[in-house]
Amino acid sequence: MTLSAFLIQLLNGLAGASSLFLVSVGLSLTFGVTRVVNFAHGSLMMLGAYIAYSLIAGLGGGAAGYWAAVALSALAVAGVGVLIERFLLRRLYGAPELLQLTATFGVVLIVKDVVLALWGPEDLLGPRAPGFSGSVNILGSAVPQYDLLLIALGPLVLFLLTWLLRTTRWGILVRAASEDREMTAALGVNQAWLFSGVFFLGALLAGLAGALQLPREPANLNMDLAVIAEVFVVTVVGGLGSIPGAFIAALIIGVAKALCIAIGELAVFGVVLSFPKLTLVAEFIVMAIVLALRPWGLFGRPPALPRPSEQRELLRPPGRPLHVIAAAALIFMALLPLFADEYTLVLLTDISIFALFAASLHFMMGPGGMPSFGHAAYFGLSAYAAALLARTLPMESALLIAPLFAGLAALVYGWFCVRLSGVYLAMLTLAFAQITWSIAFQWDAVTGGSNGLTGVWPAQWLSSRRAYYWLTLTAAAIAILALWRIIFSPFGYALRGVRDSPLRAAAIGIDPRATQWAGFTIAGLFAGIAGALYAFSKGSISPETLSIPRSIDALVMVLLGGLQTLVGPVLGAAVLTSLQDSIVRHTEFWRATVGAVVIALVLFFPDGLAGIVQRMGVRGRHPT
Amino acid sequence: MSESAVLIVDRLCKSYGGVHALRELSFSVNSGEKVAVIGPNGAGKTTLFNVLNGQLAADAGAVVFDAASIGGLPPQTIARRGVGRTFQVPATFGSMTARENVQLALFGRHTQLRAAFADARAFEAKESLALLERAGIVALADRSCATLAYGDLKRVELAIALACRPRLLLMDEPTAGLAPSERATLMSLVVALAANDGVALLFTEHDMDVVFAHADRVLVLNRGRLISAGPPSVVRSDPQVRKVYLGPPTLPGNA
Amino acid sequence: MLRTLKLAMVLVCAAMLPLPAAAQAIKLGELNSYKTFPAFLEPYKKGMDLAVEEINRSGGLLQRSVELVVRDDNGNPGDAVRVAEELLAREKVDVLMGTFSSAVGLAVADFAKQRRFIFLASEPLTDKIVWENGNRYTFRLRPSTYMQTAMLVAEAAKLGKRRWAIVYPDYEYGKSATAAFRQLMTAQQSATIEFLEFPAPLGKIDAGPVVQAMADARPDAIFSSLFAADLAKFVREGELRGLFRDQAVFNLLGGEPEYLDPLKDEAPVGWYVTGYPWSAIATSEHKRFLDAYRAKYQDYPRQGSVVGYSIVMTAAAAIRKAGSTDTEKLVAAMQGLVVDTPFGRISYRAIDHQSTMGAYVGRIAVKDGKGVMIDWRYANGADYLPADDWVRAHRPAD
Incomplete structure (x- = not known):
């Protein structure tokens, strides 16, 4: 590569970085202040692109019309953002942490279907930006003028936001809130007003980013999810709530990607490395490295220790009523094959597997206090291990051994993850999951690449739907009961103790990190059991078993069911899976319908579906 | 330094940025002794406790507990060696009942923490109730710690700390935030329990009545330095202590 | 308690029982990633509906009407297999068909083999579905990646x-x-050819750096298999940076209306593509299809x-x-089966279950502000x- 080629690629990287910063900065702002994990941020950006497409066509009339359309679409999206905040998220600020995540997951599904219904399925390529439609010659290469505009816009937005946050009263309050939310509330700041404002600005920036993306990319229905993971990475790498941090993070990721592409293939010690292939996960590799070195991101600060006064709900061991109900449900489910149709068994096989998967995540998030956005890593890894082992071993042995690989992965990943906490920990789990996913996706010779592996069927005696259902039901039930038992074992108490008060736990001789590490590994191991069962139930596996949507599904199941109860994840898995199964048959807009139902459930049962069971008195609360 | 010293602190230093929180601090605590650490806010009392129980690493100096150095060890190891701790704002496990809190501390002592398949409820139920009884809150055994009153939480914390059978108990303002009558009761309880178990007490306290009523010895810190040490009567009349901390003799105990 | 349990059982069973099927209709069980790839699959569904309507209008099949049972597979193999189970076990469909991506296609093909049930893979382009992973029960309609x-x-x-x-x-x-x-070019040309590869993550191409890296490599010609948003980004960046100037560019699928139409007047003139020049095909079988499609939907057909x-x-x-819907008889009938399609008569090869359906090959031009294919065959x-x-x-024996 010549020096000039290198410099031009650097310039390309800067343009990419600027564009990434513009999308990310809105999230960095809202995430920093409200701590709402807003999955819908990418959807807002997508909405911005679509609205801009229509407005540009509608307003017509040259440069003035074009830029007016860009500004108006940003404002329109800001309006949508405020609506989401006002009517959805605001009702959930008092709810258990991360519940807003479930609600915004619903929003993602709705926005996607609404956009599909309004704008149709085809990609919409907007016109080039007036005044920036050509290219200029730099060092003998043609560089698009629009890239130069973006390179200027990134720092400009950074400057304007910094000014807004440093000099205006509102900005100072926002900064205070991102450092200490409770303190700001205690000072009598109108939090509702502050949050609405932050959401307005965050959505405005998302919409603007979408509109600005239009000359580089057609408005399309994959924009939301294509960008959301990357945006979270930028926010976390930069440090929660740090706008300059987000800028630097975007810069690192944008430039790293451009340089990976520029380097191309490189032979190192006789092994040909294809750097462009790294762009698939470049951002996650960057994040893993940054978080391993700086647990709070580049410019983040350690969060204040959890307040000892933080309200915790009492976790009670399953009482007699729950035992009776669980036993009755198990007997009922075991007898089901005698009279239910075959598909019911298939569906219940899925539900049993996901119930175990969700229960393992719940173990980690609930009693373990370690949120994970990448739990599919262990599920999928074990599924792959099962598929590969089954080539040489009997299926039964493969099923038994495969989860150990998940446990091993959890042991390795966990060692890094338990050094962090909260959202940072969750994001590191995501990074590991994505790196694992990309290996499965690209290692054709072993994992079958994007196709995955086929021919992963159970042994002859288990091949009927009925037999496999019984196997799954038994295995999942035993595993879930084992998880519950662990929760109420001395180790389980220690794990919960570390979550409740790391200080107190250490002061009575519990090693917080080692305990969490063990908990992390157990969660991975049990997710692995679910993954191996899944592989043989489907006959094939693909990288999808390791992917973000698989992790998010588990997360939504846990939160929907209720984080503070034992039966929550099981209920959540049953409800979400059967919801998806039934709604998909009845309406073309099944995605939006699932989204709406999820939102409704979250609003009506913020304590989770298990809350209903509690209210029915199954798990009697101690009078207080 | 006497033969029976359970804790020896030797030239301990700790600074944050440019601020010296502890400067060349040296003292010792004898087995079964009750030692109070007093001083104005920012004198370095909490820093001292955090260094002693391993939450913070010292910049220099040595901490010897039971004739072995514990400097640089993590808190859980120091705790297992026999140093208990209570916090200024009581730290308990909010998702557990008072009894479960104490049980968990007992598991730690009996190294049952790795038992992942045993039913925890069966373990140490009796002993935990006995400890709650001694702390005077056995009636609240099955109440969630998230719902207990402040004073009761302090007692739960005391029961937790005693469950670990410490040889030395570090108590950061054991009576802070309590009504005056409650303070005296709680402190008498602490002293009685400690005496019974042969536990040495190192505590910070703002209430001078408590300090002078219960401490065998008083250490006075100012800006990270030990400015006076000795029996209460001696310290009380130390002019330097009066100057920086206690104020004119007409207003004792109103620090 | 026992009575409640019984009642619950009855209720649950009632809810789970399939609704009585419409009298004796032949059911075609179709699963596809409708929400994941709507640009291709919405027209696809319209095409299916049109065909079913025509068949039923002319008296159905075996004196029975034909019914489509359509399911969304959510774009992932796991859900696809579950949906396939539902179509088989509950809907009792007679034929399983559909799928879009290779991963889903291969998973369902393997499922068909396991359950010994006929599967007509419509869209997945992967070569493996008929060769390396081919099986007795799976047949594929579209010309594969290799063929195109x-x-x-x-x-x-x-x-x-x-x-x-x-x-x-x-x-x-x-890939x-x-x-x-690479394989076909090397086989065709005696001189040594140099290939420089530029992989890009699906749906997330970093077009600027990729185009720049390609330009820096100074190639004689370009072969691309990009599609959808990746293609649009590549075309725009490439034009701006002058990558395509005096350059021969080949793009697989680039002439399909799904991917060509969004480019509008920026469609890259002169590119060699495979695709579907719907407005210019004059054969009688295509004209009949085109007229019927337009009459029904007031829209032109796409490749899907x-x-x-x-x-x-x-x-x-x-x-x-x-003369039956029995899977084994259908599998036998599929060997060498001749079908009339809008692209003309095709047949399903007995040797690998691949249909002989072809594709149109031509070059891109811009006409009336829209991309079209010219000089096609x-x-x-x-x-x-x-x-x-x-x-x-390369194909395992059955």
């Missing part, structure tokens, strides 16, 4: 270019296209429409020939398949 690449290679080899830059979406389809292109229409017609022809799929010996060596 071969169609373009026929043109590319004529140019005698020595240094090729290959850009592709980094997953099964793009197979690249491998096939033709695939959807043809897969239903394939199922119909197989059922007619078998119909490349018959039968002419672009490897030798039988090769197929036998």
Whole structure:
């Protein structure tokens, strides 16, 4: 590569970085202040692109019309953002942490279907930006003028936001809130007003980013999810709530990607490395490295220790009523094959597997206090291990051994993850999951690449739907009961103790990190059991078993069911899976319908579906 | 330094940025002794406790507990060696009942923490109730710690700390935030329990009545330095202590 | 308690029982990633509906009406297998068909093999579905990645270019296209050819740096298998940076209306593509299809429409020939089955279950502000398949 080629690629990287910063900065702002994990941020950006497409066509009339359309679409999206905040998220600020995540997951599904219904399925390529439609010659290469505009816009937005946050009263309050939310509330700041404002600005920036993306990319229905993971990475790498941090993070990721592409293939010690292939996960590799070195991101600060006064709900061991109900449900489910149709068994096989998967995540998030956005890593890894082992071993042995690989992965990943906490920990789990996913996706010779592996069927005696259902039901039930038992074992108490008060736990001789590490590994191991069962139930596996949507599904199941109860994840898995199964048959807009139902459930049962069971008195609360 | 010293602190230093929180601090605590650490806010009392129980690493100096150095060890190891701790704002496990809190501390002592398949409820139920009884809150055994009153939480914390059978108990303002009558009761309880178990007490306290009523010895810190040490009567009349901390003799105990 | 339990059992069972099926209709169970790839699959569904309507209007099949049971597979193999189970076990469909991505197609094909049930793969382009992973129960309609690449290679080899830059979406389809292109080009040309590869993450191409890296590599010609948003981004960046100036560019699928139309007047003039020039095909079978489609939907057909229409017609022809809906009889009927499609008469090869459906190969031009294909010809799929010996060596025996 010549020096000039290198410099031009650097310039390309800067343009990419600027564009990434513009999308990310809105999230960095809202995430920093409200701590709402807003999955819908990418959807807002997508909405911005679509609205801009229509407005540009509608307003017509040259440069003035074009830029007016860009500004108006940003404002329109800001309006949508405020609506989401006002009517959805605001009702959930008092709810258990991360519940807003479930609600915004619903929003993602709705926005996607609404956009599909309004704008149709085809990609919409907007016109080039007036005044920036050509290219200029730099060092003998043609560089698009629009890239130069973006390179200027990134720092400009950074400057304007910094000014807004440093000099205006509102900005100072926002900064205070991102450092200490409770303190700001205690000072009598109108939090509702502050949050609405932050959401307005965050959505405005998302919409603007979408509109600005239009000359580089057609408005399309994959924009939301294509960008959301990357945006979270930028926010976390930069440090929660740090706008300059987000800028630097975007810069690192944008430039790293451009340089990976520029380097191309490189032979190192006789092994040909294809750097462009790294762009698939470049951002996650960057994040893993940054978080391993700086647990709070580049410019983040350690969060204040959890307040000892933080309200915790009492976790009670399953009482007699729950035992009776669980036993009755198990007997009922075991007898089901005698009279239910075959598909019911298939569906219940899925539900049993996901119930175990969700229960393992719940173990980690609930009693373990370690949120994970990448739990599919262990599920999928074990599924792959099962598929590969089954080539040489009997299926039964493969099923038994495969989860150990998940446990091993959890042991390795966990060692890094338990050094962090909260959202940072969750994001590191995501990074590991994505790196694992990309290996499965690209290692054709072993994992079958994007196709995955086929021919992963159970042994002859288990091949009927009925037999496999019984196997799954038994295995999942035993595993879930084992998880519950662990929760109420001395180790389980220690794990919960570390979550409740790391200080107190250490002061009575519990090693917080080692305990969490063990908990992390157990969660991975049990997710692995679910993954191996899944592989043989489907006959094939693909990288999808390791992917973000698989992790998010588990997360939504846990939160929907209720984080503070034992039966929550099981209920959540049953409800979400059967919801998806039934709604998909009845309406073309099944995605939006699932989204709406999820939102409704979250609003009506913020304590989770298990809350209903509690209210029915199954798990009697101690009078207080 | 006497033969029976359970804790020896030797030239301990700790600074944050440019601020010296502890400067060349040296003292010792004898087995079964009750030692109070007093001083104005920012004198370095909490820093001292955090260094002693391993939450913070010292910049220099040595901490010897039971004739072995514990400097640089993590808190859980120091705790297992026999140093208990209570916090200024009581730290308990909010998702557990008072009894479960104490049980968990007992598991730690009996190294049952790795038992992942045993039913925890069966373990140490009796002993935990006995400890709650001694702390005077056995009636609240099955109440969630998230719902207990402040004073009761302090007692739960005391029961937790005693469950670990410490040889030395570090108590950061054991009576802070309590009504005056409650303070005296709680402190008498602490002293009685400690005496019974042969536990040495190192505590910070703002209430001078408590300090002078219960401490065998008083250490006075100012800006990270030990400015006076000795029996209460001696310290009380130390002019330097009066100057920086206690104020004119007409207003004792109103620090 | 026991009574409540009984009642609950009865209620749950009642809810789970399938609704009584419409009297004796033949059910075509179709699963696809409708929400994941709507640009292709909405027209696809319209094509299917049109075919079913035509069949029923002319009296159905075996004196029974035909009914489509359509399911969304959520774009992932796991859900696809569950949906396939539902179609088989609960809906009791007679034929399983559909799927879009290679991963889902292969998973369902393997499922069909396991359950011994006929599966007509309509869209997945992966070569493996008929070769390496081929099985007795799976048949594929569309010309595969290999076949369509071969169609373009026929043109590319004529140019005698020595240094090729290959850009592709980094997953099964793009990788197979690249491998096939390299293999076929090397076989066609005696001179050594240099291939420079530029993989890009699917749906997330960093077009600026990729175009720049390609320009810096100074290739003689370009072969691309990009599509959808990746293609649009690549075209725009490439034009701005002058990558395509005086450059021969080949793009697999680039002439399909799904991907060509969004480019509007920026459609890259002169590119060699495979696709579907719907407005210019004058054969009577296409004209009939075009008129019927436009009359029903007031819209023009896309590539997906033709695939959807043809897969239903394939199922119909197989059922007619078998005189039954029994899977084994259908499998037997599929061997060498002849089907009339808008692209003309095709047949399903007995040797590998691949249909001989072809594709149109031509060059892109812009007419009235829209991209169109010119100088096109119909490349018959039968002419672009490897030798039988090769197929036998690469396809597992049934």
